Each structure stands twice: as C-alpha cells, then as structure tokens.
Amino acid sequence: MLVDQFSKKVFNLAYQFTGSYHEAQDLTQDIFVKLFHSLTKYEAGRNFSAWLTTLAKNHLIDEYRRTKWEKKNRDEFDDRILTASAGTSSPEERLLQNERQRILWGGLNQLPADIRMAVILKEIQGKSYEETASIIGVPEGTVKSRVNRGRLQLARILQKKKEHSDEM
Amino acid sequence: MRCDRIEDLLPAYADSALDPRERAEVEVHLASCPACTSLLACLRAADEALAVFPEVDPGTELRGRLVSIAAPRQKFSLFTLLRKPSLQPVLTAASVLGVVASLYLLNPGRRDFEKNVVRTFHRGVGRVEKLYAQAGGITGSIGSFAENLYASLRSSNPLERDKD
Structure with missing residues (x-):
C-alpha cells in the first residue's frame, strides 16, 4: 500500500525541510492528497519513488515560498530524533554524534530553501547527484554546486560552535 | 592561494x-x-x-489520516446506478418493451400485419356505422308505433272523445 511504503519517507523529507513535526504531518497529508489526485498523470515505467519525491519537493518549496518558514524556529532536536538515532556504537560517540546532529538540525534553517532541499536529498536521504538533479529539475552541476555550498555552510556552523565551546 | x-x-x-x-x-x-x-x-x-541522520516515525495518527485519504471515494458510475435494487422493476419493464418493440420492428411480415390491422379497424368502423343506422330505423318505428297507440287509445276513451 502506498501509505505504508512511502509515508515515512515523505514525512521525513517534510520534517527535515521544515523542522516542525506538526507542520510536517500537515504537509505530508497535503502531499498525499495531491498524490491521489495526480496518480492518473503518473506514467508507467517511471521511477515511482522519484516521481513522488518530486511531487513532495514541489509542494514543500511552494509552501515555503507562500509561508516563509525561514522566519520560524525549528523544533528542538528532541526525544523523537534522539530515540531514532540510538544505534551508534559507544555512548560517548553517540553523545558526540547527537550533539553534531543537533547543531546541523538547527543549521539547516540557515540554508536557503533550494540549497537546503539539495543537501537533504543528497546528504541525508542518500540520493545520487543524478537522482537529486532529476527530482529538483536542474542540471547535475547545479546540484553539486548547491550541495557543496550547503555542506560548507553547515561545516562553518559546526566550526563556530566548536570554537565557541573550546573557548569556554 | x-x-x-x-x-x-x-x-x-x-x-x-x-x-x-x-x-x-x-x-x-x-x-x-x-x-x-x-x-x-x-x-x-x-x-x-x-x-546517519535518523528517520523519525510519522506516528499512527498521521497514518490513519493518510489511509482515510487513500480510501476509494464514491464516484458517480452509471454501472453502480443501474445496479440499484429500486431500479430493477423499471429496467425489467423497459427490457420487455424493448423486446416487444424489436420483435415488431424487425418482423419481415410487418407490412401485412399493419394492413390487416387497418382493414380490421375499418371493417369494425363500418359495422358500427351500420348498427347505428339500424338503431336509428328502430327508434323511428318505435316513435310512430307510440303515436299510433296513443291516438287509438284516445279514440277509444269516451271522456276524451266528448272533449273533442
């Protein structure tokens, strides 16, 4: 069933992009309403997952432009995410990784929407440059440039936090 | 650099x-x-x-909402409408009418049948007219008989005769 197979994927894309659990729930619902209305437009033989991700990405970007989420705060990097990530080897490593992820989670909000989407698809969701370019609808070179700018910006945020904590 | x-x-x-x-x-x-x-x-x-960014569970409440969106909607369908039990007698009557009409329209001896119908109709009309004319004659005879009877009764009554 479509809901079982794709709801988690769509929800996580929305959650990572918006940073708000409840906003992501509402957006996931909107995306599925759109999906069920657009199923007739799906061409058999196309990669369904990529097609759905493109539909979700378009909706998220449209809503972003309409509501300007960048002005809103993201949810705290809370228990939901920490529970889900409790798989790393040692407690110290897990703590360090959680701290980095908490900083990056907040840092995603500082990235412009197009760069944020490229970073989420390529770096978090693990898609290839080719898949990401196809989903976003831009050339592969543009995706590489966006992803690298996003990675660099997040690295600077981590570096700044690190320097700040070293000073203390 | x-x-x-x-x-x-x-x-x-x-x-x-x-x-x-x-x-x-x-x-x-x-x-x-x-x-x-x-x-x-x-x-x-x-x-x-x-x-290794974690994936978060969307929750059962959202899943319920999504499943309800996915549930098939009642769209208008002629087939569904025709299967309604309340329409069955109407459809049966229409089917019977259709069969009778097709038997009539597709019958090769239809012309002869129509001629027979017309001929029978006119014959019936002629018979009715004849009966009507006969009924008129009988009415006239009854009228004149009544008048004669009345006149003979008057002539045989002495009181009536004195008046005259």
Missing part, C-alpha cells in the same frame, strides 16, 4: 573529486593553515553526521 578560494574547493577535496593540480594546491595550503584544516575536519564530521 587564499583561504576563501581553498574553502570553496574543500567539499570537492573531501570527495576526492579534484584534479591532481588543485589537490596539490589545497594540500600545500592546508599544511600551513589551521583554520582551513579545522574547517575540513568539520566538513567531514558534518558529512558523517548527515549520512
């Missing part, structure tokens, strides 16, 4: 995607620049943390 130029090359350097000349330039710079070396370490740490 300046730090800002090196910083732009760091993501490609971390991915081992630089050509040998650029790679050598970056390595020379990193050997003498702690800030860029630190940024490269943070870039690698960020990449690693993003790659």
